[in-house]
Amino acid sequence: MAKMTKSQLLVTLSEQSGLAKKDVKNFFDVLTALAYKEVKKNGEFVLPGFGKMVKAKRKARAGVNPATGEKIQIAAKTVVKFRLAKAAKEAVL
Numbered sequence: 001m002a003k004m005t006k007s008q009l010l011v012t013l014s015e016q017s018g019l020a021k022k023d024v025k026n027f028f029d030v031l032t033a034l035a036y037k038e039v040k041k042n043g044e045f046v047l048p049g050f051g052k053m054v055k056a057k058r059k060a061r062a063g064v065n066p067a068t069g070e071k072i073q074i075a076a077k078t079v080v081k082f083r084l085a086k087a088a089k090e091a092v093l
Helices: 006-016 021-042 088-093
Strands: 044-047 051-058 061-064 069-073 077-084
Touching: 006 021, 021 044, 069 088, 077 088
Parallel strands: none
Antiparallel strands: 044 051, 051 077, 061 069
């Protein structure tokens, strides 16, 4: 089975919600921008029943270059993770 594309998702949500496709697209754009802004500012964004995006710090660590086998030092950095809500896990699994 093929994955649902963004266009297919917009059409499906438009049909099931009764909203115009452009309204659904606008909603997604606003939600995405809000999520990015909140994670950057507060470190997390919660979408109830679905999960949350969180900013996490990774410590510096030693690694190995797979091409040469050379040991390298990987710098510390900040990453964004998505933690699935318990309700979403239970609904899918």
